[in-house]
Amino acid sequence: MAASAPSSSGGEAKPTLLPPPGSSYDAWCGVAHGCTRKLGMKICGFLQKNNSLEESARLTRAHGAARNAQSWERAETDFSNMFARDLLPAKNGEEPTLQFLLEVVEILTSYVRKTFDRSTKVDFHHPHQLLEGMEGFNLELSDQPESLEQILVDCRDTLKYGVRTGHPRFFNQLSTGLDIVGLAGEWLTSTANTNMFTYEIAPVFVLMEQLTLKKMREIVGWPGGEGDGIFSPAGGAISNMYSVMIARYKFFPVVKTKGMAAAPRLVLFTSEHSHYSIKKASAAGFGTENLILLNTDERGRVIPADLEAKVLEAKQKGYVPMYVNATAGTTVYGAFDPINEIADICEKYNMWLHVDGAWGGGLLMSRKHRHKLSGVERANSVTWNPHKMMGVPLQYSAILVRERGLLQGCNSMCAGYLFQQDKQYDVTYDTGDKAIQCGRHVDIFKFWLMWKAKGTVGFEQHIDRCLELSAYLYQKIKNRAGFEMVFSGEPQHTNVCFWYLPPSLRNLPDGKNRRERLHKVAPKIKALMMESGTTMVGYQPQGDKVNFFRMVVSNPAATCSDIDFLVDEIERLGNDL
């Protein structure tokens, strides 16, 4: 039945805009009234039952002439007596499956619409409130199945009590926004539900990944896009972990078989402003004490002379300096370490240079801003998360490696049941053995599809726009009463770090009392923000600096008016503190 239901895409349906013969206004009203798909399908069913196959074929031709003659239609369905077992692969499960999925899509598209609606607010609920069951929203799992009606209600409630990370005024994380093409890509990915480990079950996705990685390496500046790489699970932290493991394999391949005991005491270097994942990676074998933190200038950029001094110090102690991480876009300040000067030192002392561009890598897409990563082509490996600055849905992180073969050498275990060498196709496309994991989620498609849809220029425009917005914010508050910048000068990335001082603090002398009170301002304003559900922005202390706001812009939906709103909201909520 569903297969022959009238399609909405039938371009030949126009003649029927004429009223049915002999109809009155009431009849027209009836027609409109009747134009739900359920009714249309019933009528069609009636017609098909009562007329010849030719007639049926004619209708199908008339309605389904456009792209999909088998278009399915949403119909009123009572889900209260339906269960998961009634869906495909159940017998006669096709129609319930379609109707259930369309109902879900109705919920999702409604959510998408609300996401971009500035009047939508997000209420905050404490864990105990949600656990007690908000308005009947029961999180507990049970032995017996729930009806599909309940499942749909659960879907609605899940979104209702969640946080709209795509909202134009959501500035809380480095990853914000909701890209529609990316979203479509994710829906397709989960429908395809396959695994990247072998070409034979993910042929198209494996090729897309290879082409996209090559393109990214070209943009990094490696000649001909040569090199290697992989999309890693869960983001920049794992990409950074890869870099540490590969570097160790490059210098001490014996560690793979003999363990760390076979290597001398290895030392790693990273900025005190760098992401904590470098520390996590060092904890897995090296020991966090062997990760040396580098001093930065006032704006959070590594001081190269400090790196060289610490390398020499380590060597004097008999340790082996092996790895330096230069951050392109630190998490809090958005600072870019001077890659070229660091690369000089790495070459001089034969150390691996990794560039953590998880946050700042996106700027490589911008002709205007890519100079901030100048020297990145000298890196041995690069982390780059398109799910941050480029607006790709979570999760999407790449580790790019200049030298081919290291990823494979470091990680391969040649599992015979998966990577058979006697398959009938070119098994160099089975890239799974390069990964630290076995099963690998398809992350590539959404990014590939977005790139197709936006073009390289589309990403560039997005990035330039975000940086313009943050420059707008910086200009707006740098001399504004009650605002104080955490570091001076225009930010390098979209990170704008500032304190808000309520009037009650503005005339206090600098000192312990002022610091302690200021430390509490950002958390209080943030709590009030979440209670009123209007906007969200992050805060944190850094080094000896008390809590300050870190504003970041990566959301394509944000405009100057949203920046204005944020500033007004901070003043409104913080004025009486």
Next chain:
Amino acid sequence: MAASAPSSSGGEAKPTLLPPPGSSYDAWCGVAHGCTRKLGMKICGFLQKNNSLEESARLTRAHGAARNAQSWERAETDFSNMFARDLLPAKNGEEPTLQFLLEVVEILTSYVRKTFDRSTKVDFHHPHQLLEGMEGFNLELSDQPESLEQILVDCRDTLKYGVRTGHPRFFNQLSTGLDIVGLAGEWLTSTANTNMFTYEIAPVFVLMEQLTLKKMREIVGWPGGEGDGIFSPAGGAISNMYSVMIARYKFFPVVKTKGMAAAPRLVLFTSEHSHYSIKKASAAGFGTENLILLNTDERGRVIPADLEAKVLEAKQKGYVPMYVNATAGTTVYGAFDPINEIADICEKYNMWLHVDGAWGGGLLMSRKHRHKLSGVERANSVTWNPHKMMGVPLQYSAILVRERGLLQGCNSMCAGYLFQQDKQYDVTYDTGDKAIQCGRHVDIFKFWLMWKAKGTVGFEQHIDRCLELSAYLYQKIKNRAGFEMVFSGEPQHTNVCFWYLPPSLRNLPDGKNRRERLHKVAPKIKALMMESGTTMVGYQPQGDKVNFFRMVVSNPAATCSDIDFLVDEIERLGNDL
């Protein structure tokens, strides 16, 4: 316009089943003809423009009485001149966004339908064929944007040239099938597009994860579901890596800060049949030479006496036996190691016991089969992948830990910008610092939703059914001419391992010639299978055994007739080899 379009869920529309007054058969036909949504919307638009607001309200009441008065409708849209920039957050982007997403859903639901259609075949294409551009399917990325029409075509082509892992005759991996509720859960997850690292941006998902992990621990058998756990990225390999890292932290916490050099030579044990991820994990610091492989019996189960002998041998050499992995459901044979006997040895020598139940963990849901994991409650940690035997969409793997605090202790780095301790809510719900990564994809929702929809009993039925099917296969081929079992006796899991011998090999004497020829049979049949696109099943060698088929059943769509088909197909394709 969209907001007031007639909804298909209006229960009050029934009276219009009567023909419009004064209508003839032709008029009825016109009604049917006109019942595309596009037309309905046009008519409604006409009515609303030409009549009072009351009339419009009446229509809305009549049609939109059910769950969503703002139901959106699919309309014919020309995407050839539309681009990603026309979608939300673009001004007036709401309607194009909806129409684009609905068009994608049309493609996806059509794919879902075909997935379950046994007559659908999958053509195999070599990498070079796809790279050359099949029928205009161009994988290359360009600088300029493509139209949304092209994007939709790309979506269709991506699915067209992919592999239907949900097809009832896809038996190639441990993860098969396409669960509709799980799929809906994934669509919602990507629409919510948030990150698990803090409660403040994923409140509902964080709580769902906690409740689900507790439930899983209860099922493992830890009193009151006490303990800890996390869903890890990318599957069992990372969960197993967690187990090794936690064990090391438990016995030698100093490694976190001082590195492996501060620990004695640590030795790990696992079956020669165990998953290669244990070896990968050991390569990261321990050295693969410090992973001792244990002998198994003919059916692939660890021989406990061999473990004890090897522990004593390692101790004699001055090494420290630290960790034993017992596999519950090996990848190839589906063997269950005797956990209780291994646990006795672990207790005796103070070693960490990990149970890798990535594949076999699902059997815990079955009252009939859970005895195969008897003793699992004595493990210190357990890997369990619901994305395998329980049919949850990829990816979904849990690491469960009996002792609370170890995960946190092992991995926490206390990043100030993310895990602020002065937030206004109970920050123990910020679980991100327990993870090896920073950003963490929301994996929980699809599983939670499936559990709600199926109930515990639904999973049990699925698992029992899969085991029945594999028993059916075993019975069918164990004495069948041309089939030879790799090990004797009924398999413990759904893995059925067998050789197919073409008639030309059946009378050959055992020896090098026969072995060499037999080794080539499975790859050849597999290649022919992929060329004809009818079914897919895995093969591999194991130890000194030449290539054999490994049949596994985890697909809820599979039936006895599909098993019959597989056997017939192997005979058809292999008969003349």
